[in-house]
Amino acid sequence: MSPAVYGVLxxxxxxxxxxxxxxxxxxxxxxxxxxxxxxxxQPFYDFGKLIQKQAxxxxxxxxxxxxxxxxxxxxxxxxxxxxxxxxxxxxxxxxAALFLVLAAGSVNSPYSFxxxxxxxxxxxxxxxxxxxxxxxxxxxxxASTYAGVLASPQLVAVQLPGVLLAFLLVAxxxxxxxxxxxxxxxxxxxxxxxxxxxxxxxxxxAYVELAHWYESALLCAxxxxxxxxxxxxxxxxxxxAYALEVLVDNxxxxxxxxxxxxxxxxxxxxxxxxxVLALFLLSR
Amino acid sequence: MSFFSKSxxxxxxxxxxxxxxxxxxxxxxTPLYDVERFGVLNTGNPKHADILLVTGSVNERNIEIVxxxxxxxxxxxxxxxVGACACSGGIFARAYNIQGGIDKVIPVDVxxxxxxxxxxxxxxxxxxxxAALEAKRKKTA
Numbered sequence: 394m395s396p397a398v399y400g401v402l403x404x405x406x407x408x409x410x411x412x413x414x415x416x417x418x419x420x421x422x423x424x425x426x427x428x429x430x431x432x433x434x435q436p437f438y439d440f441g442k443l444i445q446k447q448a449x450x451x452x453x454x455x456x457x458x459x460x461x462x463x464x465x466x467x468x469x470x471x472x473x474x475x476x477x478x479x480x481x482x483x484x485x486x487x488x489a490a491l492f493l494v495l496a497a498g499s500v501n502s503p504y505s506f507x508x509x510x511x512x513x514x515x516x517x518x519x520x521x522x523x524x525x526x527x528x529x530x531x532x533x534x535x536a537s538t539y540a541g542v543l544a545s546p547q548l549v550a551v552q553l554p555g556v557l558l559a560f561l562l563v564a565x566x567x568x569x570x571x572x573x574x575x576x577x578x579x580x581x582x583x584x585x586x587x588x589x590x591x592x593x594x595x596x597x598x599a600y601v602e603l604a605h606w607y608e609s610a611l612l613c614a615x616x617x618x619x620x621x622x623x624x625x626x627x628x629x630x631x632x633x634a635y636a637l638e639v640l641v642d643n644x645x646x647x648x649x650x651x652x653x654x655x656x657x658x659x660x661x662x663x664x665x666x667x668x669v670l671a672l673f674l675l676s677r
Numbered sequence: 678m679s680f681f682s683k684s685x686x687x688x689x690x691x692x693x694x695x696x697x698x699x700x701x702x703x704x705x706x707t708p709l710y711d712v713e714r715f716g717v718l719n720t721g722n723p724k725h726a727d728i729l730l731v732t733g734s735v736n737e738r739n740i741e742i743v744x745x746x747x748x749x750x751x752x753x754x755x756x757x758x759v760g761a762c763a764c765s766g767g768i769f770a771r772a773y774n775i776q777g778g779i780d781k782v783i784p785v786d787v788x789x790x791x792x793x794x795x796x797x798x799x800x801x802x803x804x805x806x807x808a809a810l811e812a813k814r815k816k817t818a
Contacts, residue, residue, distance in 0.1 A: 423711070423713060428708045428711040428713065428714075429714050431713050431716050432716070435684070439686075442680035442684040445680060446751055446753070449724065449751050587722045590722075591722060591724065592724060593724065594751045
């Protein structure tokens with residue numbers, strides 16, 4: 394199959410993967426709390442209901458911005474799998490996230506606005522890492538496309554253990570898990586109500602969910618890049634990493650934004666920066 | 678069948694309750710009752726909610742808040758009055774600052790009796806609320 398076909402497949406299958414992952418997540422979380430939890434397909438039921446419900450737009454610009462958010466999340470994955478340069482992917486990924494910040498910042502709700510500001514901080518914390526990770530992967534494998542990295546005989550994770558460690562930390566941000574879910578809140582009665590999504594209702598919220606499903610699938614694709622020997626190996630490691638994220642989510646409370654920024658930057662600089670630097674020095 | 682019956686999101690508002698009913702509402706989320714099994718989510722945000730669960734009666738100070746929360750909820754939406762105070766004002770009905778039950782301010786779809794209302798009857802009330810939600814959706818669709 395040509396790489397372009399994989400790109401198209403991502404657009405259609407990633408939401409199914411992301412939605413099921415969210416369903417498993419909610420069930421596993423419930424079991425950790427001694428509950429039975431919702432059906433596996435609950436995220437899809439929620440999505441269907443949100444589409445059917447009335448959507449109130451506080452600002453008419455919100456809907457196009459959220460559609461842009463979904464579109465660029467899907468495009469990031471499609472470009473990644475269809476063989477676009479990895480560094481470019483890191484930038485499109487940031488652009489997709491920026492659309493959500495703009496949508497949340499365009500309304501008057503102080504909670505939504507605070508959520509948008511925090512999402513910017515979170516972007517600031519995570520973006521340097523993704524660029525460094527892509528650079529490291531290109532350096533190790535000598536390839537700059539998805540197919541090229543998968544074809545490489547080098548196992549990336551063995552050469553980039555620091556990057557893998559930092560990836561687990563940054564994934565906590567991207568998967569919106571406690572203690573790093575500062576810009577949104579999946580649990581009620583907290584300081585931010587619902588953060589970014591406070592003023593979004595009906596299908597607006599459904600768009601945010603859909604984009605998040607794409608984002609989860611994208612992170613899974615990144616994990617496959619790190620364990621490039623085989624796709625099933627990457628999927629298994631992603632499953633283990635996700636289980637760890639759920640455990641951390643259920644056993645920690647939300648951190649302040651200063652801690653999020655400092656710890657992520659420290660991990661990016663020390664673990665991945667050190668790792669990539671050592672690689673460059675050793676290979677000279 | 679629509680998705681409303683599978684994913685009712687709840688907003689819980691405490692009017693001037695003694696907290697008895699509120700504790701029972703929260704008990705519904707605990708491992709013993711676990712209403713999330715049926716897709717129920719306690720959202721805390723009126724713009725995400727389908728069902729407004731009100732405990733306690735309406736007093737002079739919270740009329741506006743109850744009305745505001747109700748207005749902020751997107752359609753279709755239902756209101757479930759939980760406990761004697763929310764239904765009629767309860768033992769506080771004749772107090773100088775109490776207006777009476779929630780239906781004095783916003784239209785109530787389901788009344789859940791009890792002082793405090795038991796978790797089983799609250800879940801029952803929510804189930805009836807879902808039926809009302811379906812009926813409203815069909816009317817607007």
